[in-house]
Amino acid sequence: xxxxxxxxxxxxxxxxxxxxxxxxxxxxxxxxxxxxxxxxxxxxxxxxxxxxxxxxxxxxxxxxxxxxxxxxxxxxxxxxxxxxxxxxxxxxxxxxxxxxxxxxxxxxxxxxxxxxxxxxxxxxxxxxxxxxxxxxxxxxxxxxxxxxxxxxxxxxxxxxxxxxxxxxxxxxxxxxxxxxxxxxxxxxxxxxxxxxxxxxxxxxxxxxxxxxxxxxxxxxxxxxxxxxxxxxxxxxxxxxxxxxxxxxxxxxxxxxxxx
Amino acid sequence: xxxxxxxxxxxxxxxxxxxxxxxxxxxxxxxxxxxxxxxxxxxxxxxxxxxxxxxxxxxxxxxxxxxxxxxxxxxxxxxxxxxxxxxxxxxxxxxxxxxxxxxxxxxxxxxxxxxxxxxxxxxxxxxxxxxxxxxxxxxxxxxxxxxxxxxxxxxxxxxxxxxxxxxxxxxxxxxxxxxxxxxxxxxxxxxxxxxxxxxxxxxxxxxxxxxxxxxxxxxxxxxxxxxxxxxxxxxxxxxxxxxxxxxxxxxxxxxxxxxxxxxxxxxxxxxxxxxxxxxxxxxxxxxxx
Numbered sequence: 001x002x003x004x005x006x007x008x009x010x011x012x013x014x015x016x017x018x019x020x021x022x023x024x025x026x027x028x029x030x031x032x033x034x035x036x037x038x039x040x041x042x043x044x045x046x047x048x049x050x051x052x053x054x055x056x057x058x059x060x061x062x063x064x065x066x067x068x069x070x071x072x073x074x075x076x077x078x079x080x081x082x083x084x085x086x087x088x089x090x091x092x093x094x095x096x097x098x099x100x101x102x103x104x105x106x107x108x109x110x111x112x113x114x115x116x117x118x119x120x121x122x123x124x125x126x127x128x129x130x131x132x133x134x135x136x137x138x139x140x141x142x143x144x145x146x147x148x149x150x151x152x153x154x155x156x157x158x159x160x161x162x163x164x165x166x167x168x169x170x171x172x173x174x175x176x177x178x179x180x181x182x183x184x185x186x187x188x189x190x191x192x193x194x195x196x197x198x199x200x201x202x203x204x205x206x207x208x209x210x211x212x213x214x215x216x217x218x219x220x221x222x223x224x225x226x227x228x229x230x231x232x233x234x235x236x237x238x239x240x241x242x243x244x245x246x247x248x249x250x251x252x253x254x255x256x257x258x259x
Numbered sequence: 260x261x262x263x264x265x266x267x268x269x270x271x272x273x274x275x276x277x278x279x280x281x282x283x284x285x286x287x288x289x290x291x292x293x294x295x296x297x298x299x300x301x302x303x304x305x306x307x308x309x310x311x312x313x314x315x316x317x318x319x320x321x322x323x324x325x326x327x328x329x330x331x332x333x334x335x336x337x338x339x340x341x342x343x344x345x346x347x348x349x350x351x352x353x354x355x356x357x358x359x360x361x362x363x364x365x366x367x368x369x370x371x372x373x374x375x376x377x378x379x380x381x382x383x384x385x386x387x388x389x390x391x392x393x394x395x396x397x398x399x400x401x402x403x404x405x406x407x408x409x410x411x412x413x414x415x416x417x418x419x420x421x422x423x424x425x426x427x428x429x430x431x432x433x434x435x436x437x438x439x440x441x442x443x444x445x446x447x448x449x450x451x452x453x454x455x456x457x458x459x460x461x462x463x464x465x466x467x468x469x470x471x472x473x474x475x476x477x478x479x480x481x482x483x484x485x486x487x488x489x490x491x492x493x494x495x496x497x498x499x500x501x502x503x504x505x506x507x508x509x510x511x512x513x514x515x516x517x518x519x520x521x522x523x524x525x526x527x528x529x530x531x532x533x534x535x536x537x538x539x540x541x542x543x544x545x546x547x548x
Contacts, residue, residue: 033488041450044406051426053422053425053426064513072425072430073425074426074427074428074430074431075425075430077425077426077427077428082426082427083426085422085423085426089420089422089426090419090420090423091415091416091419091420091423091424092419092420093419093535094415094416094419098412098415101409101412102412102413102415102416102424102425102427102429103428105410105412105413105427105428105429105430106427106429108409112407112410112437114408115404115405115408115409115410115411116401116404116405116408117404118404119367122408126408137371165427166427168369168427169427169428195378229263
């Protein structure tokens with residue numbers, strides 16, 4: 001199985017605070033990996049380093065064996081990492097279709113003047129992009145909504161649109177930042193199926209941050225647990241559930257000490 | 260009737276200016292207050308070309324070359340100012356562009372070859388109603404085609420959410436610079452037409468106040484809407500003149516009435532007259548905004 005992402009002991013320091021301390025991830029194609037940890041453990045910071053929003057203080061990030069730290073986020077996306085955000089960041093005042101088409105723009109084949117003079121190349125490519133976007137929307141069960149403004153969609157659907165938009169960049173690694181946040185139990189069950197289905201259908205690797213333990217334990221094959229920036233455990237869901245260090249991080253140390 | 264002809268031409272010139280700023284501010288979401296500076300660059304470049312070169316060519320060809328030159332120099336000025344400024348956001352960007360706009364004006368104030376503070380006189384009257392509205396239509400088609408293609412969508416995505424746009428593979432700095440250059444270029448084009456309409460330009464034509472008035476036009480019409488920019492340009496060009504016609508008492512108070520009307524309109528409809536909507540006409544199959 002080919003390796004998609006490797007982080008080589010990446011560390012992020014903000015002044016005196018070490019938000020992430022030597023995190024080493026290894027993600028292969030078709031992997032479904034979770035990062036969990038209490039609030040403030042450094043999960044989103046790790047995401048921001050992988051996607052290029054932060055430059056790691058120490059350590060390197062490799063995507064398909066190519067070093068990518070210091071590369072601009074947009075270029076990293078073009079190289080194959082797509083992400084969603086903890087608090088939804090859709091293009092709110094644009095239609096669902098436009099949201100998807102914007103994500104496809106980095107693969108745009110026509111030039112600026114093609115778009116001004118409406119050349120055949122422009123029209124052909126626009127048609128292709130639109131067809132791709134519509135088929136992507138139907139995969140995510142949103143085919144009837146392409147003309148709706150993103151801000152008018154119900155919450156669960158906005159989350160789904162954000163994943164669909166990330167998929168439109170054709171990534172080899174998808175990062176999901178708390179995809180189930182704010183969803184009701186039914187929506188979470190559906191999301192669980194969807195995540196697994198995306199992985200199988202598109203043959204990509206998924207790395208997700210989530211607080212909903214049911215989703216994480218059900219969907220992830222390997223879990224990294226962070227606490228105060230440090231990786232305190234790595235393993236399968238059942239190993240993680242019985243790891244005393246993890247229980248300590250989540251429930252506090254007193255219970256463990258008294259045993 | 261010359262007065263009305265002049266006003267109609269000024270409406271057209273402000274339409275181009277407003278559409279240019281709409282591209283920067285309304286579509287790309289970058290708050291620029293230096294638009295009058297680019298207007299000045301275009302006006303002075305175009306005027307200098309037609310006055311100093313004196314080519315033995317028909318007037319309209321000289322005007323067209325001047326327009327091209329005005330567009331290009333203003334776009335280059337936009338590039339030079341945009342590269343450092345567009346790293347800033349929001350209010351900081353506004354202040355930086357405001358400063359650059361004033362710098363451009365002061366440079367012309369101190370250039371004796373173009374008249375300095377006395378102004379640039381004896382510019383040939385090459386522009387007329389036809390050419391002004393020819394470029395208005397061209398600008399409308401340009402903007403409408405731009406926003407309905409991938410490049411326009413990339414520019415709009417920056418207004419919507421810059422971080423998300425960057426994460427979707429849009430190189431935000433590149434597209435911000437692109438929008439800024441085109442917007443500045445359009446201001447330059449308007450400047451060439453302005454110089455060849457009024458036949459006299461001086462640095463005082465391009466003060467910071469005008470950047471604010473152009474900004475008001477697009478806010479009034481609806482930020483992000485091309486038709487809104489056009490409507491805003493017409494209203495804000497004609498309103499002070501209309502109030503002048505309503506007798507001496509109104510005329511004395513016209514700037515006050517003008518301001519009150521603006522305040523009332525913004526209170527009644529904060530998103531502007533059209534919001535983000537466009538007025539569209541269908542000509543057969545082809546759609547035009």
